[in-house]
Amino acid sequence: MGKLILPTTDDPVRIIHGDNVMVMQQMDAECADHGFTDSPFGVGAVHNTFKDEYGHRDFQAETSVWGREAYKITKPGGWLIAAMGTRLDSLSRFVYGLEDGGWKLHHSPLAWVRHGSFCYANRLPGNDGSRAGFSPKQEFELIIPASKGRVHNHLDRCQQDGRAPGTIAMSQDPSDGWPFFDINNFWPLETLPFIHCTRATLRELDYGLQSLSYTAMPKSGKYFQADKRNFHPTPKPIKLMCYLLALFTEKNDLIVDPFFGSGTTGIACLIMGRRCIGIEQRADYCRIARLRVSAWRRRVARARKAFAAR
């Protein structure tokens, strides 16, 4: 990799195809404001075209290796906002792995209540090779805030009518007439820290991918899935990532996502006026991410222009 040209406000998203540790090793120390990650959950899951290769036996060590590089490239005062599953063996190793990498974990996680999921964890082996875990349908994921130095958050910015935010109500098509951040609804304060936001719709996932053909998704059993152009198995909803950017970052901040997947963090950065470097090891996911980001870049530009002309 040559010298990395940092994203600018005019060209805000850079996508790098490669191994995140190798790429981050070549990045300057303290060049990024924050990290956002959605790493494999370390449970050995196989999702149609994708195998979560991270064995949970080594999960802590693996997490500490990329965690340390992410720590190095983040400025003091930066957050690492990391999504993680709720299975206890991998969750605990993940948290200790981030600590081994230098991050402070004296924060509370948020829960993303995601509506609907597969009940697969029972089928995955535990540390001792047994398969009979207690794993009810995983209806929520954790969003773990880790920090470097003295940090700030923006809970106050996300208040409405004096109430702190705890939820996102998401329309079926979040992109319709929606150029800027907007939390539609809140749960009462007592329900903090739950975030309520549906998974990404098919329309959202495939936006910008007209040039790709459909990938057949598994249709066995009762878990019917529609064919998709975006065949990434674990895409995050855009609105969730926008909300997290509003909560933890400032305009023009540079966010690094070392597990970029189909590029949702990059799209959220475009919408929210942040800059982003996304690192993804698979060429096919990079292609999907590039197409999605370009389509959203045009869409956001159109929406901003229309908004300014009002």
Ligand SMILES: C[S@@+](CC[C@H](N)C(=O)[O-])C[C@H]1O[C@@H](n2cnc3c(N)ncnc32)[C@H](O)[C@@H]1O
């Ligand atoms: C859970 S997915 C991220 C999904 C993403 N948030 C989205 O909305 O599409 C994790 C991604 O990390 C990638 N990945 C895993 N190990 C990696 C590594 N060492 N370097 C770069 N990417 C990696 C996987 O290929 C996968 O696409």
